[in-house]
Amino acid sequence: MVTRRTFLQGAAATGAGATLVAEPTLAGWLEAGGPVVAVVDQRVGSGRQFSEALRSQGIAALADEHDPAIVLARLAEEFAPGGYTVIGLTQMATFLIAERTGMDNGLNLAWRGDHRLLPNGQLQHRLRGRAETMSALALDRAGDSWAYSLGQHLVAARLPGGAEEQSITTAVARPRQQTGSLVSWVLVPRA
Amino acid sequence: MSTRVPQGVSAEVFEDAKARMRAVVGRRWVIDEESQGLASYYDIYSPASEMTTAPSAAVAPANVEELQRVVVIAHELGIPLWTTSAGKNYAYGGPAPREAGMVVLDLKRMNRVLEVDTESAYAVVEPGVSYFQLYEHLQKNKIPLWIDCAAPGWGSVLGNASERGVGYTPYGDHWMMQCGLEVMLADGTLFRTGMGAMENSNTWNLFKYGYGPYLDGIFSQSNFGIITKMGIWLMPEPPGHMPFMITLPREDDLHMATDILRPLKINMVIPNGVLTPDLIWESATKVPRSKYYTGKGPMPDSARKKMAKDLDMGQWNVIAGLYGPQPIIDANWGVIRDAFAKIPGAKFYTGDDRPGDVSWEYRKKLMRGEPNLTEFNLMNWVGGGGHVNFSPISPTTGDDAVKQYEMIRSRAHEYGFDYMGEFAVGWREMHHIFMLMFNRTDEAETKRAYELFSLLIDEAAAEGYGEYRTNLHYMDHIAKTYGYNDDALWKLHRRIKRALDPKGILSPGKQGIWPLES
Missing domain, CATH: 3.30.465.10 (Uridine Diphospho-n-acetylenolpyruvylglucosamine Reductase; domain 3)
Structure with missing residues (x-):
């Protein structure tokens, strides 16, 4: 049984470059009884896939609309500072605001993946993580369903700690599910 | 714990300072570990590494009395304090200090x-x-x-x-x-x-x-x-309020629109600041660039035209509001309509027109004082998170507007960036805000953004345009462009600094004002 204390100690155990600081799993946090909330841009197909994958694991997603302040204010009202974990797949603006708001509310960034459309129309995933995590995510084989795969596996994955950044470029000529670049992210409570 | 220390301060003295500050504000409010929140003071948007301005620590007093004791400690030990508060000041450097190692003085807890x-x-x-x-x-x-x-x-x-x-x-x-x-x-x-x-x-x-x-x-x-x-x-709260937007179909319309606006502002027919954002600025809160163009370099005209048509936007879009009793609003709106009707193809929108238009909705909120964060969606345009504002001031004339627009747009295109800008007409002048968006995860692009900004400062200054505010990385550069009579103004600033803060502990380098002889 993972306790909240064990989870938080795990999150604090590894320092890292930049602002990635944790190495827990969301599954562990869930097991410890900690609330997990998702914020997902459901206006795009990839976001809807991601939401579906999370929902199958019991994590409800709030829709990220045009004003990120609305959803973030709701989180701040609903939970005590440092008392929740947030997982997101959003556009850049919401990620940046969530990260900063999270830091003001006792959370640290534990995962960031950049999912960018390249000028040639291909999709590039830039991730920082352990080799086994990358392998489990299987984004290189997921093609246009990468967001579902990410949502399915990210919950159980050990978050990256100080691992090296990896870049995966998929061969999808022009993703049908996505018109802009997206960021996946996880904010976890500070120890 | 961060290993950074303020420049010129020994590790021993710094530890003493932090210990004494902790005794004043409590352990929790002297932050010197990245994992405990120090990273929230990094500048993660500028076209330079956040490590060049990463603080050594942050201290957050709860009230004036605690602040006074913290400042006295810093004064005694020579610890540089960089003041920030609730805001993030992004596009201008965020809460980060001018130099790595300075201590952020965070006033967010003084929030009554x-x-x-x-x-x-x-x-x-x-x-x-x-x-x-x-x-x-x-x-x-x-x-x-x-x-x-x-x-x-x-x-x-x-x-x-x-x-x-x-x-x-x-x-x-x-x-x-x-x-x-x-x-x-x-x-x-x-x-x-x-x-x-x-x-x-x-x-x-x-x-x-x-x-x-x-x-x-x-x-x-x-x-x-x-x-x-x-x-x-x-x-x-006024008895009436009518926001309006006028879309203008051609890039050339900027000239006439600006000359129309000047007397309307000076005579206070339009009482608030008038904004004239370009097509990309006003579209970027609604759609990412890649919806219309995924190639390299600035967005081509064909893609711009399609986007303008799809979103029903002008190449320029005049946005302002009228306030007061309805008869006065109606009379002033008549004057404004007549003036802008001289521009062929101008289209007029008010209040509830354009349902579902995200940018119009947040503009309306701002014009009635309702805070929101929708404008941050501009960062979705490129999607790489980097942005920095180049903000020169100019006379409110069509000639100046076009001159500035062409000068900045051509350089932006030369460096491979879109022009995303707006003119904000105040009482007599215009703030021209060029939002330089770049992918901060792309090192080469970030470097180009840095170089472009520096070039724009010099080229604008050569034409008599100075910036009203700037990012941390360009404060000294811009200060030098205010050099009338052998830098007389900046020499005066430094004399005042020396008189009021002889040890130079408060926000050293702010706007290019460094302490003593540094």
């Missing part, structure tokens, strides 16, 4: 709305009060006053005013609407400006000037003291 006078329409706030907070305070207490907010609603009311930021109602010149300061100097001395200098003043926040020299201005965009309280005038 101290007073709202409903009759005389003003509030007195501490530095940590955000626009959201003041707005909610007025709503909750059913006070019929409007705030004027910057586009990022999480900003500090006091911080934005002291940086001379602007808003969108007729009270949009925030420093003009400020009335009465409480300021702390580097040795801990606390004083009040204007009428507040009287022990029993009842007009501190009603009359700006008091008696004797008027000092408030030297504490804006400055490092001469720390503002601890500020009076801000609030706008009485």
